[in-house]
Amino acid sequence: MYESYWRKIGNMCDITFNGYESLSYFANGKSLCWFLESKLEEEIRRLHNVVGNAIVDDYYVVIGNGSSQLIMAALYALSPTNQPHPINIVAAAPFYSSYPEMADFERSELHKWAGDARNYDKDEPYIEFITSPNNPDGVIREPVVNGIQGKLIHDLAYYWPQYTAITSPANHDVMLFTVSKCTGHAGSRIGWALVKDKEVGRKMIKFMEVSTIGVSKEAQLRAAKILGVISDSCVNPTLDNFFEYSQSLLTDRWQRLRQVVKANDLYVLQKYPLQYCLFTKKFYETHPAFAWLMCKGSEEDCEKLLKGHKLQTRGGEKFGSYSRNVRISMLGKDEDFNIFLQRLEAIIQELPDGN
Amino acid sequence: MYESYWRKIGNMCDITFNGYESLSYFANGKSLCWFLESKLEEEIRRLHNVVGNAIVDDYYVVIGNGSSQLIMAALYALSPTNQPHPINIVAAAPFYSSYPEMADFERSELHKWAGDARNYDKDEPYIEFITSPNNPDGVIREPVVNGIQGKLIHDLAYYWPQYTAITSPANHDVMLFTVSKCTGHAGSRIGWALVKDKEVGRKMIKFMEVSTIGVSKEAQLRAAKILGVISDSCVNPTLDNFFEYSQSLLTDRWQRLRQVVKANDLYVLQKYPLQYCLFTKKFYETHPAFAWLMCKGSEEDCEKLLKGHKLQTRGGEKFGSYSRNVRISMLGKDEDFNIFLQRLEAIIQELPDGN
Structure with missing residues (x-):
């Protein structure tokens, strides 16, 4: 990224x-x-x-x-x-x-x-x-x-x-x-x-x-x-501030991911606080390097389920958590992230109305 | 070196x-x-x-x-x-x-x-x-x-x-x-x-x-x-062969070290075979990266003895061997090696005739 x-x-x-x-x-x-x-x-x-x-x-x-x-x-x-x-x-x-x-x-x-x-x-x-x-x-x-x-x-x-x-x-x-x-x-x-x-x-x-x-x-x-x-x-104000540049990239990716996920109740993303950043002197919401997705209501292994749709994630059990959770990398290359979003969107759109 | x-x-x-x-x-x-x-x-x-x-x-x-x-x-x-x-x-x-x-x-x-x-x-x-x-x-x-x-x-x-x-x-x-x-x-x-x-x-x-x-x-x-x-x-014959160059450096150092040590019976260096080298197509004697010096006849800790004369070596006990042995680095910088040789020569010249 x-x-x-x-x-x-x-x-x-x-x-x-x-x-x-x-x-x-x-x-x-x-x-x-x-x-x-x-x-x-x-x-x-x-x-x-x-x-x-x-x-x-x-x-x-x-x-x-x-x-x-x-x-x-x-x-x-x-x-x-x-x-x-x-x-x-x-x-x-x-x-x-x-x-x-x-x-x-x-x-x-x-x-x-x-x-x-x-x-x-x-x-x-x-x-x-x-x-x-x-x-x-x-x-x-x-x-x-x-x-x-x-x-x-x-x-x-x-x-x-x-x-x-x-x-x-x-x-x-x-x-x-x-x-x-x-x-x-x-x-x-x-x-x-x-x-x-x-x-x-x-x-x-x-x-x-x-x-x-x-x-x-x-x-x-x-x-x-x-x-x-x-x-x-x-x-140096004449240079492109690395952290501001990276913030805008991550903010954009997170917005697009939340946009895809928000339309349903089955897949839920972790929420983060908005806090004042002493470095940027602005309020900033946490935009982690990984997204933590919960497949609510499903008894199924979420990593396996997503893999069936060609979505590469890591199952929650590897992190001492539940298999209904998966970790999604937010730092991959642009093209990989875009393909990921498209595939996730396709799954969510296939869900019945109101899930 | x-x-x-x-x-x-x-x-x-x-x-x-x-x-x-x-x-x-x-x-x-x-x-x-x-x-x-x-x-x-x-x-x-x-x-x-x-x-x-x-x-x-x-x-x-x-x-x-x-x-x-x-x-x-x-x-x-x-x-x-x-x-x-x-x-x-x-x-x-x-x-x-x-x-x-x-x-x-x-x-x-x-x-x-x-x-x-x-x-x-x-x-x-x-x-x-x-x-x-x-x-x-x-x-x-x-x-x-x-x-x-x-x-x-x-x-x-x-x-x-x-x-x-x-x-x-x-x-x-x-x-x-x-x-x-x-x-x-x-x-x-x-x-x-x-x-x-x-x-x-x-x-x-x-x-x-x-x-x-x-x-x-x-x-x-x-x-x-x-x-x-x-x-x-x-x-490539137009280039300076790295191994031949390094051989000549090590050969020179070893010759000078043996020259200093040969005049006495108290300090003895390990001997090595002369073997045919398939790479250089010449006979070559082993010239190790370290010299292994034995302080014969002395009950004393050789590392300590040499340190008293400002000679940095590593005592044999660290290598599972005897304290009458020391390891000398042969790969140091030119100036360090030259000073080492001068000091070792001074010790050996102070030994009584026939040790």
Whole structure:
């Protein structure tokens, strides 16, 4: 979806590497994160300051191969090593479908997936993911367990102005962001964490060291360039503001989707609040990267039902929810999204009057 | 060390990325490894064919964030999931110091470090690392356990003509390589595995998916460019052959190091065979990326002793060996290597006659 913006701005984002550059494992920075390019750290801090979505002063920046690796690293860093049992990991359903897999796929004795945070009632240490806006349903989230032994990971991949109003700068202990959701450059595999506690940051860096000895310098330097251009676009009125451009794209897609869905009672979309955005100084309704569609009144598996009409979605069960829900991507290419809408419209028009 | 080559060839390796390129998680290739850029796969296969150090036909190529991630992925893929106990992981000492840490740092129930392969006598499944030429001591290795329940990972990071004669194309079940040791571009974090069995390859790819959702496209495309230039340099007589150039650098460094060390009996270097290299069609002595120095007759900790003279080395104990051994990097910058040699010479000249 973001490709049109990047084509529009032409060669402002071009970056060239010579054969003799970026040979070393090490970066030049004096950062705690020894493999983090100082230019990237600078642009990450600048962008958060420009957008106002997170506090960066007194935070350590840890870079990762996408936010996936940072999720793994945060689990590693927050898991106690002196306990007889693995720590419980929870997230309120519906949750990002990869959390359970990430928690358990290495069969680590450090941590284990413990399901829906709303059902967690053990008097034991736990780690809770708070994904806000949430993947898959776009809802703004707060912690739900609120136990005294909890450690929190705030996954803020979608806390950018194109998706939702920036209502305050986030200042949690561990906050995760990723270039892929912010700018669309998923292929670069660059994520970052803002970490308050030095020891937690150090352990996350250790995780990166052992698992991948850091992060590609090319990807880091290109990400620095891209984030820099985005910040420039926000402060320089002669440039096309990236977030305003993306807001208008998402607003248009959401309007068209709601238009198609509104004419019936069987298929219902999640509703979102209208909030004042400190970044744009305007009221903005949340327009998530995914739509969360509920197939009301149907006992059927909604993913299967839609697949029968050539509509690609992800079923709610994958997110710890019900099969009557599906997640629809709102970030695909224009042509794919248009075809999706046409097919969905055809299904809804075939419904009997009043459904 | 390789920087001089890359400066010499000028802009042949330049690569430019536009803002709208490489946005997707996916690569274009029809490879089993869905995030592998087809251009990189092509250049990897071409380079092995040009150098003759590994068979690529009927092998799957799996790309990773450095060979570190591929080591973790291979352990994951080769560990049985239906066993009550974690599988034992061994390597003959002295071994790469990261293997024990990689095996155990996540406290996985799938696998555990079991030490020196030469002491392994259990009648149980095991995984053996065969690092050849070996890190830290440069020796050409074969499996040592040779049990019927063994699964082998051949870490061939240093099986390139600048380090050792290419005596035959390797054709093991799982073979690991990395750009950093081949070309010097450690900052790119690009490694690859050649995998014979489809199911093992698939599991390794699954590991990459869950842990990092693939590998940076920028790093992959730049690596493709660099490997391509190296292959070109081998087949085009008007270009400076990369491996011959690197051989002459390493040969020179090793000669100077041996010259400094030969005048005494206390400090002794590992000896290597002279073998016929199928790539250069000449006899070549192994010139490893590391020197393995033994401080004979001394009960003292050799790393500590040398550190007292401002010589940075890594003590043998870190490699499952003795503290009388140290590993010396032979790939540092020219100036660092020269200072190292001067200081080592000063120590040796201070020794009493006949030691």
